Amino acid sequence: MTATLPPMCGRFVQFADPERYARRFGVDQIEASVPPSYNVAPTATVAAVVERADRRTLGAMSWGLSTASGRRVINARLETVDTKPLFAEAFRNRRCLVPADGYFEWQSAAGRKVPHLIRSRDGEPLGLGGLWTRGECALITTAAYPALEEIHRRMPVMLHPEAWDAWLDGDVTDPDVVYSLMRNVPEDALEWFEVSPIVNDARNDVPECLQPV
Numbered sequence: 001m002t003a004t005l006p007p008m009c010g011r012f013v014q015f016a017d018p019e020r021y022a023r024r025f026g027v028d029q030i031e032a033s034v035p036p037s038y039n040v041a042p043t044a045t046v047a048a049v050v051e052r053a054d055r056r057t058l059g060a061m062s063w064g065l066s067t068a069s070g071r072r073v074i075n076a077r078l079e080t081v082d083t084k085p086l087f088a089e090a091f092r093n094r095r096c097l098v099p100a101d102g103y104f105e106w107q108s109a110a111g112r113k114v115p116h117l118i119r120s121r122d123g124e125p126l127g128l129g130g131l132w133t134r135g136e137c138a139l140i141t142t143a144a145y146p147a148l149e150e151i152h153r154r155m156p157v158m159l160h161p162e163a164w165d166a167w168l169d170g171d172v173t174d175p176d177v178v179y180s181l182m183r184n185v186p187e188d189a190l191e192w193f194e195v196s197p198i199v200n201d202a203r204n205d206v207p208e209c210l211q212p213v
Helices: 018-024 088-093 161-168 175-181
Strands: 012-014 037-040 045-052 055-063 075-077 095-100 102-109 112-120 126-133 136-143 154-156 190-194
Touching (some): 018 045, 018 055, 045 126, 088 095, 088 175, 095 136, 095 161, 102 126, 126 161, 161 175
Parallel strands (some): 055 136, 075 136
Antiparallel strands (some): 012 037, 045 055, 045 095, 102 112
């Protein structure tokens, strides 16, 4: 079976139950539940945390923002997210957190792509920085930490819990202020390892996707 490997960041993991995400992210209400997935692919329905009128909710969104041409864009670069027309307004007014029990990245080695799982060392869900509009969301990516560069030069923005409140605050609309308030999970809080190539095919959505090889 031939598989088309995803772009960065093109796959992640959401297998925890909604109640765990709600506790982790201080959610006031679970508006919708999303089935667990060990291999979330672009355009899939994902769980996302948003805040409106000081009420924090966990709901469902489709991964990828639709363009006028019908293309879906799953990632926004942090370096240009405040200026690109597709992302700028949402970055100012509609930021979200996407819970993730890890994400996958592929390392080029000897002419092949080797999948790795990157996750929090303590097992807690990560809060990936995202933005949303009309029931769709995109993840924001940034330069990878030095130790992760050997796998890929980019990584998703993984916000430190101390930055979550400011990130979700709709009253914070100045991009410079948003950037100044951002704080990422430190590199030493992460762990990563090679996983099975079954991850390469998004149809393989099984716990074995998370097993080290």
